């Protein structure tokens with residue numbers, strides 16, 4: 392089996408050297424199983440500690456391509472109330488702060504409606520930014 | 528001068544997700560004479576300030592932010608043309624359902640055929656905690672900070688300690704970090720977080736914010752503005768702080784996220800009997816309170832984790848209110864809602880227990896391991912097709928069974944669960960096929976390990 396290479400957007404804590412071990416908390420349910428991650432002789436990921444199959448799926452996702460939802464606020468010219476926004480998809484964890492910086496640099500004007508696309512293809516990822524509030 | 532009250536069939540108090548869903552369902556049931564009253568300038572309730580995503584997965588099948596979830600309902604509400612008073616505060620409800628409302632046009636009296644209580648909840652304030660120290664600026668509830676930041680763009684502070692690891696506290700830890708503040712620690716009295724695991728991981732671990740379990744704030748410091756707090760570990764059982772092991776953390780802001788309390792001053796005035804465990808009205812399976820024609824749903828009834836459940840519950844309350852309006856010829860149930868609960872579930876039965884059997888009501892008692900259960904009563908004259916009980920366990924249980932037993936201790940239904948925690952409201956469904964001949968004086972829900 393070929394060694395799975397962590398995706399280019401890996402975060403520092405998803406870098407696991409072949410014999411070191413990391414633990415990932417499954418967020419699937421309140422059990423919060425601690426899933427231990429190791430690599431087998433062929434470099435394949437091995438998981439243990441999950442009480443149900445969702446734990447391994449979650450740990451694999453976290454180790455190869457962790458993503459996080461991103462919501463924040465942007466000031467809008469002429470509005471006392473800041474605009475709440477979300478990304479169209481969860482963003483790669485390693486690029487999280489780059490996304491935040493990019494989003495906070497946007498300059499916006501009213502009117503804005505819930506669902507308006509405020510930016511397309513943030514950081515070249517194909518992820519868009521959407522308004523979650525209406526400011527007329 | 529005596530004002531003649533206006534007459535309205537159904538009045539809904541509160542324009543949050545509960546009130547909006549109730550109004551829409553009442554209209555779907557064919558009712559036209561509906562009035563919703565909201566004290567704020569806009570509809571949507573607390574959701575307007577919850578800008579994170581995670582709402583609507585069950586109701587809409589997609590992850591929405593709070594304002595988006597509110598927007599779906601308030602748009603539907605406005606399109607439906609249901610009457611609504613904004614910036615109008617209900618001051619009083621009488622037991623016979625006459626409301627006093629203060630609105631921009633002055634004081635109004637409204638006589639309601641039926642009332643749905645949907646006033647939501649408020650946060651436990653600092654006073655309820657009794658932390659010694661100065662009364663300086665910089666100590667506020669997590670919800671107030673959420674409102675300041677998300678609705679007014681104001682940062683409550685730069686270096687922050689959060690007391691309480693409920694979801695609002697965890698979400699605020701992430702929000703404040705994202706907007707440039709440093710969250711020094713989240714401090715939790717209990718040995719476990721009362722928030723979702725997902726929030727512990729994504730709001731604290733991701734940003735390396737320490738979660739100090741079994742700790743509390745024992746003192747606040749500062750004259751005009753907070754300069755720091757003193758923490759101490761607490762004894763695992765007694766939860767008394769160990770003052771020999773205190774430590775100081777410098778911070779300019781302390782956020783309190785220490786629980787929500789249903790907003791029931793109005794309900795008390797109407798003579799509605801409250802449940803000491805949920806602090807909301809005691810209701811039967813129709814969500815009817817002890818006052819005929821007054822129904823309750825959403826966070827005013829019991830604190831919900833998911834807004835999706837709030838919307839569903841509100842629809843049930845609306846169907847019951849419409850049924851009540853359609854059958855006012857039925858005699859009002861003259862049952863006593865105040866009986867049917869042991870004062871403390873962990874103590875021996877009090878004198879006089881079991882309470883005298885009531886012909887029309889079957890109490891559901893919170894037995895060992897259960898902190899609270901909703902509904903607390905079943906009206907025997909309207910046995911439902913399926914009954915859903917919402918309950919909170921008293922502590923964390925792993926591999927336990929939820930058991931519902933009748934007055935003789937006979938098992939009605941049992942359900943095995945991998946985990947039960949006080950931080951997550953759990954549910955038990957009793958299908959009609961399990962409904963026994965209703966004989967005994969009460970049922971009891973308990974956790975058995």
Ligand SMILES: Cc1cc2nc3c(=O)[nH]c(=O)nc-3n(C[C@H](O)[C@H](O)[C@H](O)COP(=O)(O)OP(=O)(O)OC[C@H]3O[C@@H](n4cnc5c(N)ncnc54)[C@H](O)[C@@H]3O)c2cc1C
Pocket residue numbers: 540541542543544545546564565566567571572573574577615616617618645646647648649650669670671673694695698787790793824825826827831832833834837
């Ligand atoms: C600070 C805070 C933060 C929260 N954050 C989250 C979260 O992040 N995620 C989550 O899932 N849940 C959260 N919740 C829980 C959330 O409140 C519920 O999921 C849901 O919003 C409850 O709906 P509701 O309609 O019962 O109450 P609310 O949304 O609180 O609505 C009640 C409405 O009634 C109005 N009202 C009250 N009294 C009167 C009166 N006398 N006259 C007229 N109007 C009145 C209020 O103005 C309000 O608009 C939070 C709760 C609080 C208190």
Ligand code: SF4
Pocket residue numbers: 417418419420421422423424441442443444445446447
């Ligand atoms: S592995 Fe399964 S049981 Fe464990 S936390 Fe994840 S979803 Fe829950």
